[in-house]
Amino acid sequence: MAKEIIINSLNKNFESIRRLDENGIEYWQARELMLILGYEKWQNAEEVISRAAKACLNSDQAVDNHFTAFSKMVNIGLNTVRKVRDWKLDRYACYLIAQNGDPKKQEIAMAQTYFAIQTRKHEIFEQFSAADKRLFIRGQVTEHNKKLFSTAKKAGVTKFGSFNDAGYKGLYGMNLAEIENKKQIKKGELLDRAGTTELAANLFRITQTDEKIKNDKIKGDRDATQTHFMIGGKVRQTIKDIGGTLPENLQPEKHIKELKKEKQKALKGNKK
Helix, strand or coil: CCCHHHHHHHHHHHHHHHHECCCEEEEEEEHHHHCCCCCCCHHHHHHHHHHHHHHHHHHHCCCCCCEEEEEEEEEEEECCEEEEEEEECHHHHHHHHCCCCCCCCCHHHCCCCCHHHHHHHHHHHHHHCHHHHHHHHHHHHHHHHHHHHHHHHHHCCCCCHHHHHHCCCCCCCHHHHHHHHHHHCCCHHHHHHHCCCHHHHHHCCCCCCCCEEEEEEEECCHHHHHHHHHHHHCCCCHHHHCCCHHHHHHHCCCCCCHHHHHHHHHHHHHHH
C-alpha cells in the first residue's frame, strides 16, 4: 500500500513538472527532475545524466534527440542571478536517468518501478489493434471530458453549451452543428464517429484546457470559454504546422457502439 502511494506521488510530481515547448512537444528540465529523484547536489545529478546519455548512445539512439543542453539564469539571493547549465529531457531520457540512478535511493527505486509500469503500458497499447486503440482513446475522451466539465463548473461556468462549442470552434474552425453537417453525421455523434487521430486531437484539447483553467485559476463563463477556444486553436495550429489533416476533413468512421458489438462478438467466437 505504501509503495503504491509513493509511486502515485511520483507520477503526480513527475507529470506536474512536465513542460511544453512552442511546438507542443513535452519535455522536463533536469534540475527539476533530479530534485524529485532525490539529488540535491547538481554535481551528483550531472553524473547520473552523463551515464544516462551514454546508455542512450549505446542503444544507437541520437543523444541530441533526447537530451538538449541549455543555459538559464537563476536567482542566487540578494537580488543576484547567475547563468547555470540545464538539460531539456524527453520522456525516454527521464526513463534512462531513472535506470542509471542510485537504486539505494528510495526515489530512484520507485522511479524505476514507475517507468517499468509505464513502459509496459506503452507496450500493451502498441499491441492493440486499430479498433482497440480507437475504443481506448474514446474512453479516455469520455473520462477527461467529465473532468473538464467538473473543473469548468468549479470555475463558475454556467453556459456549458457555449463553453463546449468554443473548444470545437477552436479545433475545427466551426461550431458543432456545422461540423456535424459537414461530416453528414447525426446530432451528438461527432466523437462516437471520430477515428483515432481525430479523437487524439480532441483528447489533447480537453486535457490541456482542464490544466489551463486549473493552473491559471481562470474564473467565469467568458474567460473559461475564451480559454477553451484558444487551446482548441493551438491544437489546430499544431496540426497545420506538421502538415496533418485538419479534423473537419477527416472522414467519419463506424459508430463506436457498432465497434464494441463487433469486438464482443469476436470475443465470444474465440471462446467457442
